[in-house]
Amino acid sequence: MQVFMIGSGPFDEAYFKQYVEDVMDNKHGEAVYVGIDLGAKRFVEMDETMVFALGDFDSVSETDYQHIVDNANDVIRLNPMKDETDMQAGLNWVIDHYPNAEYHLLGALGGRVDHSLCNLWMIFMPEYQRVLEHIHLIHPKNWVNFLSPGQFQVNKVSEMTYLSFILMTPVQELTLTDVVYPLDRATYRYPMALISNEFLANHTQMSGSFKTGLIAVIQSRD
Incomplete structure (x- = not known):
């Protein structure tokens, strides 16, 4: 539905x-x-x-x-x-x-x-x-989705350019792969806006994971 x-x-x-x-x-x-x-x-x-x-x-x-x-x-x-x-x-x-x-x-x-x-x-x-x-x-110009802890995948919205991860809470062990600016188990002790990342060229999907927290994923364009 x-x-x-x-x-x-x-x-x-x-x-x-x-x-x-x-x-x-x-x-x-x-x-x-x-x-x-x-x-x-x-x-x-x-x-x-x-x-x-x-x-x-x-x-x-x-x-x-x-x-x-x-x-x-x-x-x-x-x-x-x-x-x-x-x-x-x-x-x-x-x-x-x-x-x-x-x-x-x-x-x-x-x-x-x-x-x-x-x-x-x-x-x-x-x-x-x-x-x-x-x-x-x-x-x-903005698509917003939300992630709960665990492994995740994000599919590229074809019309959008940027991929941002808005940490709405403290987040532990955030990993981002198949993006221009990857992360490996990074921990943030307070909310943080990780903006203007991008999918790798010729990639339509990225993946990642985090241990605790709540993240808003925003795909956007100018």
């Missing part, structure tokens, strides 16, 4: 459609759409039916809200005064309803810095630990 969520951040409709097509060409299962606040309006504008729409909808008109209701199987309208963001509430819903899915979040990066940081830091919440490697934050 591939769950595509659109939030209220910067959004490129053409990029989204191509991304969904590429994912579904390479993955098995059904695609389902979930609109988060303004993201629900974006699905309406694309004439796509959502399985679920959620938000306080303070960024859409009442007319737009009625169109959202007409284009979603289920809608929850939240009180604007709440303890979690619309994106967090939406992610909680999809994890409950599709516990074994891949979660693709668009419109989650590139706008307000506090919103982007919130969408990055929410990975520390206990309810997301089981699925953190299945959460993907997607932006036309």
Whole structure:
């Protein structure tokens, strides 16, 4: 199951459609759409039916809200005064309803810095630990995935240039192979941004490992 969520951040409709097509060409299962606040309006504008729409909808008109209701199987309208963001509430819903899915979040990066940081830091919440490697934050210039301790592989996104490892916690014994700047069991006692690495020429995959910590992998381009 591939769950595509659109939030209220910067959004490129053409990029989204191509991304969904590429994912579904390479993955098995059904695609389902979930609109988060303004993201629900974006699905309406694309004439796509959502399985679920959620938000306080303070960024859409009442007319737009009625169109959202007409284009979603289920809608929850939240009180604007709440303890979690619309994106967090939406992610909680999809994890409950599709516990074994891949979660693709668009419109989650590139706008307000506090919103982007919130969408990055929410990975520390206990309810997301089981699925953190299945959460993907997607932006036309930045793809973010998360790694938990152990061995890992990263496949190159063809349109991206740079490969960065954002150590969101202290990390022990980080090894990176098949990259321009390799590491061999390096330990960092505090969070660190290891940016602007690259895949080796003619390589479409790299591998590595680490013993403890949490890492965000970002593939990006200028």
